[in-house]
Amino acid sequence: METHQSLRSKADWIRRQTLALHKAAPETRLASSLSCVEILVALHYHLLRIDPADPLSDKRDRLIVSKGHGTISLYPILADRGFIPAWELERPFLSGSLLKVIPDTFIPGYETTNGSLGHGLGVGVGVALGLRAKGSDRLSVVLCGDGEFNEGSMWEAIMFAGHHHLDNLTLIVDLNKLSMLDYCDNIIKLSPLSDKLSVFGWKVWEVRDGHDFDQLMPPLAEALAGGHGQPTAIIVSTVKGKGVPRLERDSLCHIRSLAADEVDRLLGGDNHDAD
Amino acid sequence: MTPTDRIIQRDLMIEALAGRMAEDSSLFFLSADFGAPALDNLRNRFPDRFLNLGVAEQNTIGVAAGLALEGFKVIVYGIATFISMRPFEQIRTSLSLLAANRAINVNIISVGAGMSYDVSGPTHHCVEDLPLMRVLPNLEIFSPSDGGLIRMFVAGMLEEPYPKYIRLEGKAVEPVHNHLSEPDFRRGFREVRKGGEVCLVATGFMTHRALEVAETLAAQGANPGVVDLFLLKGLDRTALAKVLAGYETVVSLEEGYLGVGGIDALVCQVINPLANPPRLLSYGLPHGYNFERASREELHLAAGIDAPTVARQLAHSLLACQASAPVP
Incomplete structure (x- = not known):
């Protein structure tokens, strides 16, 4: 599909930009930022109604990034779409820079405070209630990681949203299977997550390969189209560290940083995109 | 009342x-x-x-x-x-x-x-x-x-x-303030009883305790003041310092732990920058939990923050202070 081809090109460009950002600040969470690239591309370039010129407009869909530290990959998207000046990508993580190691609400395009897990969904539920009370047809979309499901606050919000049939709320799970120290299923088994969400009153889709736009786009579009009478969740299976073979194989990739020369090798001699 | x-x-x-x-x-x-x-x-x-x-x-x-x-x-x-x-x-x-x-x-x-x-x-x-x-x-x-x-x-x-x-507060309480204006409210505190040598500073329920203490001391011939704090972050610290500067002794009284950042710390931070800060005495809870099945009066008595105990100790303290004052 032509559209998907252009989304794929975008995702490739964003991965390279994300690597370049990581080179500037090894403290950034690279692996976690690479697993959700396609999700962010799908939302920002195709599915959500957010005007870069008016990022807090009442007419926007609200994208609440609960796994904030794992979305350095959103920075190039925000620059590309015009939320922030493109030159911000060239001076990230310096004193006074807009772009920080963990995103904050001073960066246009971020709705809530990030950096602490298990907070986004509760706020997203409140946003969905608020939109409903205002008679708005806009959406509350929350992106979270799978490690976040260890937090009790997630389940408080999940139960509440199901009970109140919040059909303007969508949860997108970046299921990269890894928390900081180990595989999620070795810490507290999360599967079958789909069944768990379903019994709490959510309509759930699963995507086997979240890096394949052909698989990713249809359920995202269907969930966000609304009219389901219940909150929706898309559980997107992804690879943590996607695009960096050394990270893809490493259960501790969350806390791995790449050396500058390793980033250069990955970007290849032809690294004009990362300049 | x-x-x-x-x-x-x-x-x-x-x-x-x-x-x-x-x-x-x-x-x-x-x-x-x-x-x-x-x-x-x-x-x-x-x-x-x-x-x-x-x-x-x-x-x-x-x-x-x-x-x-x-x-x-x-x-x-x-x-x-x-x-x-x-x-x-x-x-x-x-x-x-x-x-x-x-x-x-x-x-x-x-x-x-x-x-x-x-x-x-x-x-x-x-x-x-x-x-x-x-x-x-x-x-x-x-x-x-x-x-x-x-x-x-x-x-x-x-x-x-x-x-x-x-x-x-959970229990029924009586009125403290009369004719408070919006500018008074925004100052965040009020000297609800003007006094002379000693001033009790409290918030919420403990302001009622402070007023009881003040009445007891007044019955003994003292002239205590009472300040009620109600906006604990945005209160006008300069104005509060000015009020407290007029006293020799300031007494913080709280139903919270002493020495961990409660009302005692707030009052201390307000009066400390003064050229001649008043002496500060602080009443509050010891740093522990009370597991006794007890009424509030009994809990306060156990912690030494009940009105009779505070009044008695303050009366002694004020007398001692007067006794040690240099003869002009």
Whole structure:
């Protein structure tokens, strides 16, 4: 599909930009930022109604990034779409820079405070209630990681949203299977997550390969189209560290940083995109 | 003072809020499964804007933040110990931090300050919340001693677009303030009894204790003052310092732990920069939990913050002070 081809090109460009950002600040969470690239591309370039010129407009869909530290990959998207000046990508993580190691609400395009897990969904539920009370047809979309499901606050919000049939709320799970120290299923088994969400009153889709736009786009579009009478969740299976073979194989990739020369090798001699 | 002047702060607050909700459709009321007779009326009147979030304080704060982001003014209502401490990081992350550059009008009504729930024991004694909430930037603390202050808050400060922690007494209390103006309210404190050599400083229920102590001392010939603090973050510190500078001795009296950032610390920080700061004596709880099944009077007696004990010790202290004063 032509559209998907252009989304794929975008995702490739964003991965390279994300690597370049990581080179500037090894403290950034690279692996976690690479697993959700396609999700962010799908939302920002195709599915959500957010005007870069008016990022807090009442007419926007609200994208609440609960796994904030794992979305350095959103920075190039925000620059590309015009939320922030493109030159911000060239001076990230310096004193006074807009772009920080963990995103904050001073960066246009971020709705809530990030950096602490298990907070986004509760706020997203409140946003969905608020939109409903205002008679708005806009959406509350929350992106979270799978490690976040260890937090009790997630389940408080999940139960509440199901009970109140919040059909303007969508949860997108970046299921990269890894928390900081180990595989999620070795810490507290999360599967079958789909069944768990379903019994709490959510309509759930699963995507086997979240890096394949052909698989990713249809359920995202269907969930966000609304009219389901219940909150929706898309559980997107992804690879943590996607695009960096050394990270893809490493259960501790969350806390791995790449050396500058390793980033250069990955970007290849032809690294004009990362300049 | 007649018994009919005594009010339950919770009921008065809810009635005042119901009045505002009738005029302002942007007010939402969230309860963490906590009620009151007055709340039954409110939730029947406003079924679309009253929500019981259940025994889920973390989600209650998150949802409140989300509603506030959408422009709603949000009331969060719960038992003091649970609504302040269970979701503390939600209050920090989604209210205090978010309020750095977003309008977050969330009003946490925390019912049962201090040892209001006396016989329920230490899980229900809320004696840690003041230092915890004082620590958080971008958040105001409203700690009323009487119903008049609550009416003023609902009529004015409720509109302010930042988070507020409202600490309500559980037992019925009498009026403290008369004829308070809005500028007086915004100063955040009031010298409710002007005195000479000694001034007691307290907040909420303990202001009533301070007034009892002052009456006892006055009966013995002393001339004590009493200052009631009610906006614990935004109070006019310069004005308070000016008032306290007129006293030789200032006494902080609180139903919270001593030496960990409560009212004692607040008063100390206010008077310390003065050229000749008054002597500061502090009364509060020892750093522990009381597991006895006891009334509030008994709990205060055990901690040495009951009015007779404080009055007796202050009388001795003031005499000692006078005895040691240099002869002119």
